[in-house]
Amino acid sequence: MNELPVVVIGAGPQGLAAAAHLTERGIAVTVVERGDEPAAAVSEWGHVRLFSSWPELTDTAARRLLEPTGWTAPHSGYPTGAEWVAGYLDPLARVFGDRVVYSTTVTGVARKGRDLMVDSGRKGQPFIVHTRDTQGAEGRISARAVIDASGTWTLPNPAGADGLPALGERAAVAASRISYRIPEDVSACAGQHLVVIGAGHSAVHAVLRLSELARRTPGTRVTWLLRRGTTGNVLGGGAGDELPERAALGTRARKVIEAGVVEVVTGFRVAEFHDEAAGLRIVAENGKEVDGVSRVFALTGFRPDVSILSEMRIDLDASLEAVAGIAEEINPNVHSCGSIGATGARDLTQPEPDFFIVGAKSYGRAPTFLALTGFEQVRSVAAHLAGDHAGAERNELVLPDTGVCGGSGDFDGAGSSCCAAPVIQLEPTRVAVG
CATH class of the missing domain: 3.50.50.60 (FAD/NAD(P)-binding domain)
Known part of the structure; x- marks a missing residue:
């Protein structure tokens, strides 16, 4: 099993950061990206300027991998999505070469020879990641572990107020x-x-x-x-x-x-x-x-697509569709992104050993995700997969105070909800990349 790679789903900011941390620890990694370029989802909103500055948009292990190539970390300014890709994500993806597989969609994740119901020998079997390329050719990748960093971009919430598309x-x-x-x-x-x-x-x-x-x-x-x-x-x-x-x-x-x-x-x-x-x-x-x-x-937010995980034993919160272990900590009725602490491998652990959901997808419908929290998640998960349990437990996250509340506690009223001052309601398109 240890000879197999860790498969990372998605070559976005968190997926590439996960690959950087795994590579730094000597763990083989394969990144599968549905787009024909890194961070394809970010490129789709490339005209939008981020509200986070450059130092908050680059991962520590990624910087260590990039610096020997002559890359210099931008120290100030607020990039657009396109500038984030050109100035950081694309150079980072090039470091991994053919370990990033493009134009390939993950259609499912399973245990080899075991469907969802089967207990016998399950933990000893590798993961099988099912894929399909743009020509329709299907493939299977064996993996020792899987990190789902596929985000929520492909599944926007409808305009209908009850969570389903409105009539018409x-x-x-x-x-x-x-x-x-x-x-x-x-x-x-x-x-x-x-x-x-x-x-x-x-x-x-x-x-x-x-x-x-x-x-x-x-x-x-x-x-x-x-x-x-x-x-x-x-x-x-x-x-x-x-x-x-x-x-x-x-x-x-x-x-x-x-x-x-x-x-x-x-x-x-x-x-x-x-x-x-x-x-x-x-x-x-x-x-x-x-x-x-x-x-x-x-523009009413996003939700996770868990259809590819139908054969995985996962535990999601009933209301947020977030990873159950972090749901209470990130509940937007209670927290702003500035009041949310680090969430690491222990919090992200699923009933399926060595399978992790990270990044915006780990937050489900909660709109309080920041890039910095995702970088800390993948750092911790990579440490866990490397057997560095002390490193996995360590908290290296430092967030700015936001003065912003994502809560809906006063949904019908005229006051603010969980914060003392009137605040902006957070929503995943921005927070997912901030």
Whole structure:
């Protein structure tokens, strides 16, 4: 078994960091990436600027691997997703060469010769990672351990307030009326009625981008629909946030709202979409309506895709779909990302020995993930797999104070939830990469 590699699913920030820590400890590793380049998901939002600075976006073992190649760690500034890839993730992936397998999707993980029900001899069997490439060719990779760092990017939450697509939502998506991504080029939207749904940083980014279009193009209307009854938890952690770029998002959003560039509708929980001659008519559960809508940007977070783990014995929290061992610690009703401590191998352990879910996927639907917490996770997991149990137990995570609360404890009320001051509601598109 020890002669087999550890298979890492996903060549994103946490997957590549896991590979760096494993390599540094002399453990063979194979990284499987669905995209044709490293960090394909990050590249899809490459036009968005991160609210974390460069020192918070690079892993320690990765830096140690990169520095002998002549790479120099950026010391300041806030990169876009594309700059993060070009300046760090792509050079890191090149260090691993053909140990990163691109254009290959993991379709399932199992124990050799054992389905989910079988106990006998299970722990002694290697993992079998089933794959399919872009040509449809199927493959199997044997592994001593598996680290699932595949993230949540491929499974955005729907606009429907009950967690399922609203009536008419699928048809509106098919008609290109609804997008689940932050828009890049919005020029084609000039003169239209545009709606943003969501309360996290992705939604704030979209609102600001569309507000710029509205300022320079008469007739462009921007409406921001919030499920909450107040904007208090959306518009900023202010001086309490030690990530100034994140605090600035809320400040800028407040200004465009006060200037009348953006209309905010609170307490709007989407139930139905109706595609009519004048545009989409959006109906809330309480009967409120917004009509004449040309495009909707539904930025309501993400959830993990666990379909590839149907033959793995895993333990996920019933409400968050997070790894059960860390669910209480990361519960967004209680914690902001700044109040969350380190989560290591002990917390991430699954009923299936030597199988770990890390990164944004380990947080499930909880929107409080930061890149730094993921780097600490994979450092600890790599130590565990190397037999360095003291190293696995050690806490090397240092987070800035955020002044930000991800809680929904006051979902219906007018006050803030678990923090003393009004704060921004965190949401995975930003936090997953911050």
